[in-house]
Amino acid sequence: MSNGSVVILTALNLEYQAVRQRLADPQVHRHERGTRFEVGSVRGTSCNVALGLTSKGNHSAAVIAERAIQEFSPVAVLFVGVAGALWDTTRLGDVVMASHVYAYHGGTSEDDGLKARPRVWEAPHGISQLASHLARLNDWADPAPGHEDAPQVRFGAIAAGEIVQNSRISAEAKWIRRHYNDALAIEMEAAGVAQAGHLNGAPVAIVRGISDRADGTKNSAEDRNWQPKAAANAAAFATRLAVELLGEQEETAMPRDDRVRSTDQLDRHVSNTAHNSTVGVMAGSVTGSNVHLNTAPKASGPTDLIAELECFHDQLAWHRAEGTLDEDTCREALTDLDSALRSAGGNTPESSKRTVMTLRRLRGLVAEYPALVAALAPIVAAAGDLA
Known part of the structure; x- marks a missing residue:
């Protein structure tokens, strides 16, 4: 397939549907090993997007991301979905774009405790600059009903591990906040996608809508209410970013x-x-x-x-x-x-x-x-x- 496309990956069907709704005429594209993608254009644009579902976890996300990169040779890979906020300064519904990703489960167990040994991937400079510009324009979000505050884009670290984090008082939660106190959000796939992009020379951006506070309220009525909103906000910002990325690519490769x-x-x-x-x-x-x-x-x-x-x-x-x-x-x-x-x-x-x-x-x-x-x-x- 032509390299004039952006790959967008999600872990959950809810997140997948939030992106798919923004695509015109998505068509199934089957990888030779059975992985199914849908390829369409962002509505009202000529921006081609290959959309895929990775399922939960960094390992499966890494495998599917590498397949997508090999299959589509994309301009960039965007991983899009929901995440939990680690601090109260980030509002529910806001979007966090990773300035860098921590694979926080790396460590060494010693007599005096568990020492952090994370792997870290920084976001590509050009994509970060473009995303910051779009955040300043602040015209990417869907009109909010009633008098709700419009979602904002935050830039900072995202922590990616192998467990669902749903507590602020557990030993694991305290350890994460002690060693990764600059992380704004926590989730389970970004490290795998970032590693796949690093190994294949593909730029990767992580875009997460905040649906909960990783504080024991997952699966509550409030969480069920915020999940679709957070997924929709992440999808809105990610597809706008995809359109602008391809526009810049076309300018760079002018006739x-x-x-x-x-x-x-x-x-x-x-x-x-x-x-x-x-x-x-x-x-x-x-x-x-x-x-x-x-x-x-x-x-x-x-x-x-x-x-x-x-x-x-x-x-x-x-x-x-x-x-x-x-x-x-x-x-x-x-x-x-x-x-x-x-x-x-x-x-x-x-x-x-x-x-x-x-x-x-x-x-x-x-x-x-x-x-x-x-x-x-x-x-x-x-x-x-x-x-």
């Missing part, structure tokens, strides 16, 4: 003619301002006072794609030589690039799909280097067109 026009404008600007000046150029050529920048044109076949990959190899080497790319990242990036070059020469649907997946993993590796991300984005898009 070649548009990129050439942008480059021509830059050439004219440099030509008018850089007389008798020294200009450092990462890639391209200089003629007189004109600077000509290399762009990544849309590949018309495997040979063109290989040429663009080889050009990107030179850019990695340049960044490493300049000291803007650390040695370990460069080594891993070159390993992925070599793998992409090998699969790009296969000229089969399977090899094309492997190329896209490898390039997406490579993009994750260089996510902190804007120049490399910008150079890689049209190559990823071109590889996707060939897949």
